[in-house]
Amino acid sequence: MKNLNKIYKLDKKIVLAPMAGITDGDFCKNYTDLFGITCIGAFNLDSKTDIASKSILKRGRKEFIYDLEDLSEKIVLEIKKAKESKSLVSVNVRFDDFLAAKKTLVQISKYADIIEINCHCRQEEITNLNLGQNLLKLENNLKLKEILTQIDNLNLKTPIFLKIRANFVNFEELTDSLNNVKDYFEGIHIDCFNPKKNYPDLDYLKKVWENFNEKIIIGNNSVNSIESAKKMIEYCDFVSVARSVISKNIEWIYEFNKLMSETKK
16 A cells, blocks of 8 residues: 555645756755655666766756666665655656666665656657657557556555656547556656746646546646646646746745645634
8 A cells, every 4th residue: 555645644735846967855955844745856777867867968957877886875865865854755767677776766665755757858868768758658658567567566655656748748648648557656747848838738737637636646837926836736736846946936835835724724
């Protein structure tokens, strides 16, 4: 039985989204009592994703690069630091070789509150491995199912979430892909990406909310105020933020937390 109660019981409905090369334990612990969940990562758990990230880094993008020999210990340390923020901690991971990732996944599960599988990254080095957002394609559904069933066979108590991107595939294809693996994950963290728009695709989010209402849903994209958070949370359980934190626009989050707490009363 997965440990979901502590997620459902959270009063704080704002989540710190994972940002490659940014959201490690040291970053997250700066935000005490602000988020219900902090997401660290993405972390690479095997050599293929490690090589891909090093290539991305050379292009000037931020990435987490750790020695794979002591990766488990390093990520556990990051989790412990992130927990100093007094939030639950989700660990965003990507890998191609389950056997290489297995030990680290088991260690993560002992300390993290959520393991988040990265079905979101759109960097070419990752998608060329048919990982990241390419896992959402129906043609790669067997690969996604293999990843999730192998994790499921570990009998971990830690809930599994999928971090996904809206509008990479149409909603019908996404529904088919996720329905084929729905027994192997407990939550969806969706970037409501809206092509060529500067606002989130709430219609896409609403359809995910309606079709996967048994899952915990975290909405994300362009949330930077009480008003935008209110609009998004109509169709999800939690709302995650990224750029708002980077730009130090966080005072509204304290007010939103207070508002949610008063509403609950």
